[in-house]
Amino acid sequence: MAVSAKELQRRIEGFTALCRAEGLKVTHQRTEIYRELARTDEHPDALAIYRRVRRRIPSISFDTVYRALRLLENKGVIRRVGTPADSAQFDANRETHHHFVCSACGAVRDFRCTAFDALEAPAAARQIGTPDSLRVEVRGVCAECARRRARAR
Ligand SMILES: [Zn+2]
Ligand SMILES: [Zn+2]
CATH class of the missing domain: 3.30.1490 (Dna Ligase; domain 1)
Known part of the structure; x- marks a missing residue:
């Protein structure tokens, strides 16, 4: 299910603040990748996120999306749902749930x-x-x- 526009806005603001705190540049690509993850509560995997981001950034590669997700995960900006790394699903919801x-x-x-x-x-x-x-x-x-x-x- 899609999250509300207000919740999406809140998540993106949190994302921007966390990236800055972690010394990560808030690039257009990273923001778009995060937005596609944050707009749904479905915990998509990297391939699903890539397919959605590609609609807005046709030149982006799967590798770029995957690396950005792993970087955001390593910095604690997003979480990985407990599945094997090769089919990892990601979670933008940082609140206890x-x-x-x-x-x-x-x-x-x-x-x-x-x-x-x-x-x-x-x-x-x-x-x-x-x-x-x-x-x-x-x-x-x-x-x-x-x-x-x-x-x-
Ligand atoms: Zn079902
Ligand atoms: Zn979750």
Whole structure:
């Protein structure tokens, strides 16, 4: 789903401020790449972002988009959703949130929950390493896929 124009504006302002804080130049290309990621809550992968950016910057290469995404990820400007690096999906939502992952279409959607935010990493996790954030992943079939399945029946 597309985010509201107001939310997109807020995200882009946050992006600009973070890039400056990290010493990254806010280039036209980087802004357009970020905009395509930030305008949706669908957590697109690099290829999907590339296809969208190409509509506005036809000369851009996939490699450029991919490298920009990895750079932004390394600087903490965007986050990678916990999937293997080669099929990484990216997340522009920097606020504490949780994910609903659809087991049918693979969509990753954000939701907020103050009860989940209050959870602390258990001792078993702290034995593995030092936790710095905690995100709850709810798995299931999204409403859209459920409707599609009902229609197919
Ligand atoms: Zn689905
Ligand atoms: Zn997310």
